[in-house]
Amino acid sequence: MQASTESTRGTLAETSSLRISETFVSRQGEGELTGTNSFFVRTSGCNLRCWFCDTPYASWRPEGDQMSIASLVESISDSDVRHVVLTGGEPLLPKESVLLCEMLRERGYHITIETAGTIDRQIACDLMSISPKFRTSTPDADQHPRWSELHEQRRMPIGTMQRLMEQSVDYQVKFVVDGERDLQELQEIVSQLDVPADKVWVMPQGISNEELDQAATWLRPWTAEHGFQYCDRMQIRWYGNRRGT
Ligand SMILES: C[S@@+](CC[C@H](N)C(=O)[O-])C[C@H]1O[C@@H](n2cnc3c(N)ncnc32)[C@H](O)[C@@H]1O
Ligand SMILES: Nc1nc2[nH]cc(C(=O)O)c2c(=O)[nH]1
Ligand code: SF4
Ligand SMILES: [Mg+2]
Structure with missing residues (x-):
C-alpha cells in the first residue's frame, strides 16, 4: 500500500468507531473452530430480537461505548491470540465492521x-458463521408487536446469506433449534x-447444561x-452462561 493510502487508512481507523x-479472550465454543483460543469483539445493537437471545445486553438493551477501530486493532495486537471472532x-x-476486518486480515x-x-x-473474512433464524425465534406479538413484525420481515433473506457465504474463504450454517417443530x-x-x-451445524437453544443435555437426547x-x-x-460446559466467556 502507498504511504498516502496508509495514512488515510490510519486516520480513518482513528475516526471510525464501533459500539462495543x-x-x-476465550475459547471458541461453537462450530468448526471449537476449542480455538480467540479474541471476541461483541458489537452492540441488533436488527432482530430473538426471544431467546443469550446476549440481551447487545440486542434488546444494547450497552457499551463507541471504540475506535484503531483502539480495537491495538487491543487485539496486545493479546497473543491469532483468531478473532466478530460477533x-x-x-x-x-x-465500520468492514474496516476492522480489513485491517485485521492485513495483519494476518x-x-x-x-x-x-x-x-x-x-x-471479507475467513469463516462466515451464519445462524439463520427460524419463525419460532420471533418475539411474542402481543408483548413486542413492532419487533415481532420486523423480525419476521428481516430474518430470512436467502440471497443475502448466499452472497455472504460466497464472499468468504469458508462458511458454516449454524441453526439454533428450540424444539422438534423447527x-x-x-x-x-x-x-x-x-x-x-x-x-x-445443529445447536440446541439453551444456556444451561440441563437444557443442553435434555435437547441432546433427541x-x-x-x-x-x-x-x-x-x-x-x-x-x-466450560464456563457456565457467564458474560465475557
Ligand atoms: C448472540 S448471537 C450474535 C450474532 C448474530 N446476531 C447471530 O444471531 O448469529 C451469537 C450466537 O449465539 C446464538 N444464540 C443466541 N442465543 C442463543 C440461545 N439462547 N441458545 C443457543 N444459541 C443462541 C446465535 O444463534 C448465534 O449463533
Ligand atoms: N466461548 C464463546 N464462543 C462463542 N462462539 C460464538 C459466540 C457468540 O456469542 O457469538 C461465543 C461466545 O460468546 N463465547
Ligand atoms: S440475531 Fe437474535 S441471537 Fe443474534 S444478537 Fe440479535 S437477537 Fe440475539
Ligand atoms: Mg455467545
Missing part, C-alpha cells in the same frame, strides 16, 4: 464473523441455501441421521 458491548448483537449492521489474523445473515454487506424449517432452509450437509441422533454436525455450545 464487550471484548474478551454481537449483529456485527454486519455497522459499516483469522477472522470469524458470527451473524444472523440478514445484512447485505461486502466484507426441524422441517431447518431442512427447507438448507435446501434453499443449497449448502452441503457437512457445513450445517437432537443429537436426528442430526447424525441427516449427516449434519452437532454443536454442543461448549462455552456453557
